[in-house]
Amino acid sequence: MSTLHYKVHSVESVKSTNTTVKALAKEGAPEGYVLVASLQTNGRGRLNRVFFSPKGTGLYVSILLRPTCPLPPYALTCMAAVALRETAAEFNVPCSIKWVNDLYVNGKKAAGILVESALDRDGGFLYAVVGIGVNLFLPEGGFPQNIENTATALFSDPPDEEVRKQFLKKLLLRFKQHYDRLPEIDFFDAYRENLIGIGKEVMVSGADGVRFGTTVGVDRSFRLLVRFPDGSEEALDRGEISLL
Numbered sequence: 001m002s003t004l005h006y007k008v009h010s011v012e013s014v015k016s017t018n019t020t021v022k023a024l025a026k027e028g029a030p031e032g033y034v035l036v037a038s039l040q041t042n043g044r045g046r047l048n049r050v051f052f053s054p055k056g057t058g059l060y061v062s063i064l065l066r067p068t069c070p071l072p073p074y075a076l077t078c079m080a081a082v083a084l085r086e087t088a089a090e091f092n093v094p095c096s097i098k099w100v101n102d103l104y105v106n107g108k109k110a111a112g113i114l115v116e117s118a119l120d121r122d123g124g125f126l127y128a129v130v131g132i133g134v135n136l137f138l139p140e141g142g143f144p145q146n147i148e149n150t151a152t153a154l155f156s157d158p159p160d161e162e163v164r165k166q167f168l169k170k171l172l173l174r175f176k177q178h179y180d181r182l183p184e185i186d187f188f189d190a191y192r193e194n195l196i197g198i199g200k201e202v203m204v205s206g207a208d209g210v211r212f213g214t215t216v217g218v219d220r221s222f223r224l225l226v227r228f229p230d231g232s233e234e235a236l237d238r239g240e241i242s243l244l
Contacts (some may be wrong), residue, residue, distance in 0.1 A: 002031075002068070003180055004031065004032055004065075004179050005031075005032045006063075006172055006176070007030070007032055007033055007034065008034040008036060009033070009034065009035050009036070010035075010036045010037075010038075011035065011036070011037050012037070012038050012039060012055075013038065013041060014035070014037045014039075014040060014041070014060075015040065015041050016040055016131075017035045017037050017040065017060050017061060017131055018062045018116055018129050018131040020035055020062070021033065021035050021063075021064050021129045021131075022116060022127075024064065025064050025118075025126075025127040025129060026118075030064070030066075031065055031066040032063075032064065032065075033063075033064040034061060034063050034064070035061065036059070036060070036061045036168060037060045037061075038055050038056060038060075039055035040060050056137075056159050057135065057136060057137040057138065057153070057159050058133060058134055058135050058136055058137075059132070059133070059136055059164055059167060059168060059171075060131075060132075060134075061131070061132050061133075061168065061171075062130065062131040063129070063130045063132075063172075063175065064127060064128075064129055065127065065128045065129070066125060066126070066127050066128070067125045067128060068125075069182060069183040070123065071182065071183065072185075072220070072221035072222055072223075073221065073222070073223075073237050074100050074115075074221070074222040074223070075182075075185060075222060076128055077100055077101050077113050077115045077222075078100065078187065078188075078191045078222045079178045079179065079187050080101075080115070080132055081101060081102075081113055082187040082190045082191050082194075083171060083174035083177075083178055083187075084103050084113070084132060084134070084174075085097060085103060085194060086190075087167060087171040087174050088105075088110075088154055090170055091154070091155075091163075091167065093105065093154045093155070095110065095154075095194075096194055096195070096196040097194050098195070098196055098197060098243075099195060099197065099215075099218065099224050099241070100222065100224070101113040101114070101115075103134075104196060105153075105154060106152065108149075108150055108152035109135075109150055109151050109152065110134065110151075110152050110153060110154050111132065111133060111134040111135065111154075112132075112133050113130065113131065113132050113133075114131040114133075115128060115129065115130050116129050116131070117129070130175075132171070134154065134167070135151065135154065136153060136154055136155055136159070136164055136167060137155050137157065137158065137159040137160070138153045138155075138156065139153075185220070188222075192218055195217075195218065197215055198216065198217055199214065200214065200243050201213070201214055202214070202215055202226060202241050202242060202243055203241070204226060204236065204240070204241050205240040205242070206240070211228060212228075212229070213227055213228040213229070213234075214226065214227050215227075221235070221237070223236055223237040224236045224237070224241060226241075
C-alpha cells in the first residue's frame with residue numbers, strides 16, 4: 001500500500017459526510033480526502049439506521065480511500081474501530097468494541113463506523129469511504145428518548161473545540177499508521193481482545209429467518225463466530241446480530 005496523505009476539509013453542516021464523500025469519490029477525488037462536519041442533518045449508520053449527529057458535541061468524519069490490495073470485508077471497519085479506541089485511550093477514556101462497528105463506554109454506545117465501498121469487475125476497490133461518528137460530549141438536554149438508555153459520550157465535560165480538534169488529529173494519525181501497513185492486518189489482536197459480548201447469547205436474523213446461538217469469537221477475516229444449539233459453528237459477516 002502507498003502512504004496515506006490527508007487533505008482535510010471542514011464544514012459546519014452536511015446531510016451526511018459519507019454521502020458527500022461517496023459522490024466526490026465517483027467524480028475522481030483522490031485518496032486521503034477527509035470531510036469533517038460539526039453537524040449532520042441526515043447521519044447514517046449500518047442497516048440504514050439514523051445516526052444522531054447534533055451540532056457542537058460530536059465528531060463526524062469521512063475518509064476517502066482507494067486500497068490497492070484485497071482485504072477481508074470488514075477489515076477497514078475493524079481497523080477504524082481499533083484506531084478510534086486507541087485515540088480514546090490517549091484521552092484516558094477506556095472503551096470496548098461491539099462487533100462489528102461500535103465503540104462502547106460503560107455499556108453504552110459512544111461511536112459508530114460505516115464503511116461504504118465500490119468494487120471493480122475483478123473485485124478490486126474503486127474506492128472505500130470510512131465514516132466515523134463519535135459522541136464526544138453530552139448534548140444539551142441529553143440524548144433523544146429513543147436512545148437515552150443506550151447512548152453516551154466520551155467526555156462528561158462541556159463541549160471544547162480544542163479537544164475536538166486534538167481528537168481528530170490523533171484519530172487520523174492512528175488510522176494512517178494502520179492503513180499504511182496494509183495488507184498486514186496488525187490490528188487483529190487489538191480488535192479481538194477488546195470485543196464485548198463474546199460468550200453471550202445472540203439472535204441472528206437473516207434471509208433464512210431467526211436463529212439463536214452463542215458468540216465464541218472472531219476469525220481472521222473479522223467474521224463473528226457463532227455456535228448454535230446443534231453444536232455447529234458459523235462465521236457470520238452479514239445479517240442482523242443482536243446481543244440478548
